[in-house]
Amino acid sequence: MGRYLFRLPDIGEGVAEAEIVGWHIVPGDVVGEDQSLVDVMTDKATVDMTSPVDGTVTAIHGEIGGMVPVGTVLIELEVEGAGNAEAAPVRAGLAPAAPLEATPEPGTLTAAPPAEPAPRPLPTSPPGSARPPGAAGKTAFATRAAGEDPLAAPATRRRAHELGIPLQYVSGTGPAGRITPDDLDAYIARCSDNSAARDACYIQGEGGEDIRIIGMRRKIAEKMQDTKRRVPHIAYVEECDLTELEALRLDLNANRRGSQPKLTLLPFFLRALVRVLPDFPQINARFDDEAGLLQTSVAVHCGIATQTLAGLMVPVIRHVESLDIWQIADEVSRVSEAARDGTATREQLSGSTITVTSLGPLGGIVTTPIINAPEVAIIGPNKLVERPVVQGSFITVRKMMNLSSSFDHRIVDGYDAALFVQQFRRMLEHPAFIFMD
Structure with a gap:
């Protein structure tokens, strides 16, 4: 019998280190070639590491959330034959991960799911991210954070x-x-x-739990923090009367052909953006602040902010200017599903020139969305509500929505931001303009 050392391989694209986000094995497990061993996350993607050999796991190195350099020994295996341990000694500096029977510190992840799961599972990597169904060791359990809205159908x-x-x-x-x-x-x-x-049911609660932020949640936190620190945001909110647009949407849905998707308001928003953005090239753009370069774009590559179990992702619909309203609806559904089930590729999650973020019926009155840097603008439709509106000498009920938006104030002046939103509002309030040349 020999000893085989599995090292973090060179994943490519200049990646020098990766974060451990999920173990699929524990010491004592017998593994086969190509079996999933561990999930690691880089700045580029989450990668499922598989075994190159058959063997028995004797030790695992590194804890969930730890950063490890390329070449670090992650797993030790006992294998038939000579193995490779003599030619490649273990790199010092990483303590072995705790065995399955060990009691973890509060908030840490064990190498396999606990026997009695606590109420709230927190995925350690995006759902469906290149791992076999039923793989163990993918979930941590946590209580609901204070003030967090409970999830329910x-x-x-x-x-x-x-x-x-x-x-x-x-x-x-x-x-x-x-x-x-x-x-x-x-x-x-x-x-x-x-x-x-x-x-x-009403006894006083005590204690809590320390939850370590790892994986996708940590990447999101780092990006949001960096964006808010570097980008001076200007927020602008406008009220829109969508009564005519909603009537058009309902009529189109009632008379659509069998192959046509059901329309939400989002495809209309994207078509309206396509009509308005040519007059505001500095808004459909990406700003490289280190190089001092604003890259405007004739093509409209629209990011669709999508909530997933792993956190907020922004899949991209490319060349929205070339799509009709039905094709946009298909694309919104396709890219959102890909983000939620974890099949979206790096290319599908990058390259947007402007982002739309909508909370749908939970949209609230006003939001102040954070720009998806290096873009310079983000649009956030709020909740559509019926309320009384004064029209001339009469009070009537109209379907109203607030339109929230944020702009990079280094590139977009307040006047231009307001003018852009007003033209966008005009398109939405008179939807015939959306389809006119």
Whole structure:
């Protein structure tokens, strides 16, 4: 029997180190060639590392969230034959990861899921990121953060509202801590006619948990922090009357052909951007502040901010100017799904010239979105609501939406930002302009 040392390989593209985001094995496991061993994340992508040999795991090195240089020994294997340990000694500086039976410190990830999962699972890497179904060691468990909106399906929310149950007190056992119907039933059972159980639902809470921010969540945090530090934002909010646009959307959906997708408001927003941006080339652009170079673009490559279990991603619809309203709807669905299921490539997540971020029905009254640098502008549609509006001498009910936006003030002056949003608003309030040459 020999000893085989598995080292972090050179992933390419100038990557010198990577972050460990998920172990699929523990000491004692028997692994086969091409079996998943560990997930690592670079600035470019999440990569699934597979075994080059058959063998038995004797030791693993490095902890979840740790940064390791290329060439570092990650895994030691006992293999048939001579192995490669004599020719390549273990690089010092990394302690072996704790075995499965060890008790982890609060907030750390173990090499395999705990026997009794806590309420909120936190993925250690994007869902579906190049790993086989059922692989172990991919999930950490955490409680819901203070003030965080609980995840639940609309039907579950409606039932909880009818019963007068605040969902923030209900523990979720579904994906990413989602509250399932069974979770709600369990809460109701605890708070039923039994007075002792009912009192237990309102006992004072103690303690908490330290959650280490790793993987995609850490990359998002680093980028947001860098953008807010380097880019002076100017925010602008305008009110839009979308009554005519919503009537058009409903009519098109009611009369669409079988092959045509159902339209949301987002495809109309993108078509309106295509009509307005040629008059504002400095807004459909990317700013390289280190080189002092603004790169304007005739093509409109629109980023669609998409919430996934791994965090916020921005897949890109390329050449929106060449697509009709139905094709845009297809592309929105396609790129959003690719981001959510983890199949989006690096090329599909880069190269945008402007971003649209929408919270849909949760859009609120006003948002102040952070620019997706190196872009110089981001548009954030808010919630569509019906409310009374004065028109001449009459009060009528109209469908209104606030349009939030942020601009890089180094490139876009307040006057130009306001003029751009006003022209964008004109397109939306009179949707015939969207389709006119």
